[in-house]
Amino acid sequence: MTASAPRRPPLRPALGRSLSGPLRPVVSLGFVLAIWSAVSLAGLVNEALFPAPWTVVSAFIEMARQGVLWEDLRVSLGRAAIGFFIGAGLGVAAGLATGRTQLFRMLLGPFLSLMRPIPAIALVPVAIVWFGIGEESKYFVIAYTVFLTVWFNTHHGMEYVPEIYIRASRSLGASRLREFLVVVIPAAAPHIAAGIRLGVALALLSLVAAELTGASSGIGYRLQEARQYVRTDRMFALLIVLGAAGALVDQAVHRICRRLVHWEQA
């Protein structure tokens, strides 16, 4: 942009500000870890129910050595990816079709609002009846959740393409197809990208619910197994792995989206 006004110091406490960007997560995690360790060392909690950090680390190493952890992660992320691509693909396609059509807007708007609050886990019984306990039921649960969000965001983005772009495009003699491809879709792209990013997060969030449809591998399955053996240390390790994987994937998607809609930051 053009020359900006001199930066005023932000009205935040100095302690939080003095930390530079890449260090922040380290500091944040270190802080939580310190409290967790202190609580465990002080013997404030039952170690069997709330394991100490080091117990969790050894459970993590144990699972990693056995090889189950990586296999489970691979299977789970694979499911999330397949479910995501099905859901996001259909969601973008549906949004592109419905966002610019008055009839679709009228027919589907209220329906969408009704569907969105249904959590993935509520679909598990339906998925089992429809698809059995094979991989398809997992894809279904994930794809459905992703689909709704991506559809909603795409639809919304298409609906609110600034009128001035349409006017400019038509005044410049663009055909309706060109207008759609070169003007409407890019104009909606920031919304679509936001929907995709939410979709990725939801794919990972609904993964564990999806694996409740009778899985024999995957992080969700391993969590269930740990419950049967009351291995809270394993549960914690698995939850942390799930969280870390989710955060990494989210960051990667965020970066890709930011590149794709590079003009938005300007």
Add this chain to the structure above:
Amino acid sequence: MMAHAADTRGRVEFRAVEIAFDGRRGPTPAVTRTTLTLEPGTFTAIIGPSGCGKSTLLNAAAGFIAPAHGEILVDGAPVRGPDPEIGVIFQQYALFPWLTALGNVDFALRRFGFSRAERRQKAMAALAEVGLRGQEKKFPGQLSGGMKQRVAIARTFAGRPKALLMDEPFGALDAQTRGSMHDLLSGVWRAHLATVLFITHDVDEALVLADRIHVMSSGPGRIVESFELSAARPRSAARFDAAQLAMRARILDLLRPAAEPAA
């Protein structure tokens, strides 16, 4: 209205045009019956207070809104919707931020069926004409307001419109940038010979650019007085002649709200 036989490319006629908006209690007139002819190749400015319907009139000529009564003709053909023969330059530039400066100009060239190489060469030339050589690969977000409007001018002229509608195009720019944009626009306009309708609320801008100035008043919007300028070009707001100065005083009087008499 006299008919000029020589060059009829870009004659814009407003015939008893009335524009209404749907208000809470039925349609409210935004512009009352207005008849106006823009001769081919002339530069007409419409000046008026905000809310007088001057932009509404332009939007009707651009085909963005339909008049409630009357019609607008460009070279005898009624305006039925946005048309590449009628170029529009917006105050907010309306550049596509996902396309480079070159891509934006290229967008306007698509309608001619040029080859890729021809389009590229023409788009480069159009940007060079508005003083943006070397900026072709930049995205609108990387350009200043004045540069963005230059791209928009290049884009619109690249589509070779017969008539050019400009809706307060320099309203968002600082005074200095606006001055250089006036020189640029005068030059490009003379090179391309389009009929221009220019909406502004800046008297000096109108006096520098236009052949004819119409002053509008609000409630409901209508033209209250018209002026013809014959001052030689290029003009400058710093060196108005006596006729321009008299016009300036008269227009400023007209623009002064009637409710509060001059002290």
